Amino acid sequence: MSTTQQDPTAKSFRHALGCFPTGVAVITTSDAQDQPVGLTCNSFSSVSLDPPLVLWSLRNNSKSIDIFRQTEQFTINVLSHRQDGLSGRFASSSKTMAQKFEGVPYAAGWGGSPVLADCIANFQCSVFARHEAGDHVVFIGQVQDFEQSSDEDALVFYKGAYMMLAQSLRALAVKSNDSEAELVQARAAVHVSLVRLACEAAQPADFEAIEQNLRALDLYAADGDMVHRTEAAITFFKQLTTAAHNEMLAVVAQSLTTILEYTVSEHLARSQAPTIYLPALTPLRWQVLSCLRARDADGAAAAMSEYFGLVASSRAAAAMALSTVDA
Numbered sequence: 267m268s269t270t271q272q273d274p275t276a277k278s279f280r281h282a283l284g285c286f287p288t289g290v291a292v293i294t295t296s297d298a299q300d301q302p303v304g305l306t307c308n309s310f311s312s313v314s315l316d317p318p319l320v321l322w323s324l325r326n327n328s329k330s331i332d333i334f335r336q337t338e339q340f341t342i343n344v345l346s347h348r349q350d351g352l353s354g355r356f357a358s359s360s361k362t363m364a365q366k367f368e369g370v371p372y373a374a375g376w377g378g379s380p381v382l383a384d385c386i387a388n389f390q391c392s393v394f395a396r397h398e399a400g401d402h403v404v405f406i407g408q409v410q411d412f413e414q415s416s417d418e419d420a421l422v423f424y425k426g427a428y429m430m431l432a433q434s435l436r437a438l439a440v441k442s443n444d445s446e447a448e449l450v451q452a453r454a455a456v457h458v459s460l461v462r463l464a465c466e467a468a469q470p471a472d473f474e475a476i477e478q479n480l481r482a483l484d485l486y487a488a489d490g491d492m493v494h495r496t497e498a499a500i501t502f503f504k505q506l507t508t509a510a511h512n513e514m515l516a517v518v519a520q521s522l523t524t525i526l527e528y529t530v531s532e533h534l535a536r537s538q539a540p541t542i543y544l545p546a547l548t549p550l551r552w553q554v555l556s557c558l559r560a561r562d563a564d565g566a567a568a569a570m571s572e573y574f575g576l577v578a579s580s581r582a583a584a585a586m587a588l589s590t591v592d593a
Contacts, residue, residue, distance in 0.1 A: 290421040292356045293322055294372070294380040295340040297333050302367050302380045305330055306357035308423045310342055318409040320389055323402040330363075331403065337393065339377030340407060344387040345421040352382070353421060354514065376410045386416040447578065453522050454574035457503060460519060461566040463510035464558055472509035476555050479505060484548065492543070502551060509558065546576055 288308040295303050305328070313319035320342060324331055334340065345353055356366050367380075375381035376390035391407025464472070479501050486495035500523060507519045550573040557566035 287422050290345045290353050290423050291322070292343045292345065292352065292382060292385075293324075293334075293340055294343060294382065295334060295337045296378050296380070298336070300378065301363070302372065303330055303333050303363055304343075304356050304366060304380065304382075306353050307342075310344075313406060317394075318412075319394055319406055320391065320409060321404055321406045323399065323404045325402050327401075334405060335396065335403065339379050339390070339392050339410075340405070341375050341379040341381050341391065342389040342407070343382040343385040344389075346384070346386045346416060346418040347421050348418070349385070349421055357513070381413075384415075386418050386420060387414045388412060447581070449522065450574055450578045450581065453503075453519075454571060454578075456515065456519050456522060457506060457574070458567045458570050460506055460510040460512070460515055461554060461558065461570050462563045463512050463515070464506060465561045465563040465566055467511040468509035468558055472505065473555065473559055476502065476505045476509070476558075480551055480555065483551070487543065487545065487548065495543070499547075506554070544576060544580055547573060550576070 289310060290306065290308050291310045292304050293307050293310075297303050305324070307322050307324070309321075309323045311321055313321050322342065324334055352370070355361065355370075358366070371383040372380040373383070375388070377392065379390060381388050381390065389407070389409050390411040391409050393405065394408040395406040397404040397406070479498055483495060483498040483502065486498055503519070503523060507516050510516070550569050553569040554566050554573070557563075557569060
């Protein structure tokens with residue numbers, strides 16, 4: 267067991283929890299006016315076989331919490347790997363409940379809760395118990411009816427991304443000789459878009475977090491600590507993703523970061539080559555931050571493009587003899 271200590275913050279705790287892959291489901295019920303209600307959830311778990319019990323949880327500040335506190339039934343609709351769009355629809359905070367169900371086929375299940383079409387399984391439940399637990403309410407349901415309609419792979423969430431996407435990107439990276447160059451190109455395209463969005467959506471707290479991390483990154487460069495420098499560099503891009511406040515692009519960016527970490531570790535394991543520090547990247551990181559604070563989208567995009575141009579040229583020059591991990 268690792269003895270590394272993590273700061274006991276909500277962010278680091280959530281990141282640690284993300285190491286455990288979870289299935290994705292849409293929980294549905296009906297409100298007092300018999301209108302359908304649904305939300306995306308990855309806290310579903312089995313509890314008991316006799317009686318058949320399952321559970322899921324919902325945060326107290328959810329817009330739907332009062333409806334689920336009052337209902338006596340709900341359905342857990344387990345999503346397939348093809349239904350990531352449905353997951354995003356029911357997780358969206360910008361859509362009304364009517365918009366979330368618009369065009370989504372469903373039928374009334376046990377107690378009237380909607381059963382979504384084409385899901386790989388559903389569990390139609392009566393409420394067995396509710397428990398207050400910190401900032402969430404835990405709902406335990408007794409399964410009254412269920413159906414498994416498909417043997418397709420489930421949609422799985424892992425480290426902030428859909429696992430099917432991450433696995434597909436990883437498989438592509440493994441089999442392609444040009445995968446590293448393609449990965450740099452993909453990251454450049456995504457992060458140029460992200461910094462443009464961040465120039466519009468970032469908050470002062472986002473700027474402060476990026477600045478603190480960049481100061482730490484500069485210190486790691488000075489003392490030659492490659493491990494912590496690499497971690498801080500990757501954190502820089504995670505912070506840019508957060509500053510953009512766009513959930514869909516965040517999923518893609520996180521998947522690419524996961525592949526970056528995998529590709530770097532595999533390359534080092536194969537080559538056993540020393541790593542390269544690129545000091546020219548340091549001023550470009552600070553330039554990106556400066557442009558973000560000035561809301562200069564063109565400047566931020568140009569600095570980001572130059573950043574990845576340097577990374578690409580350095581890795582091409584190093585070829586297979588060296589591995590550049592200054593992300």
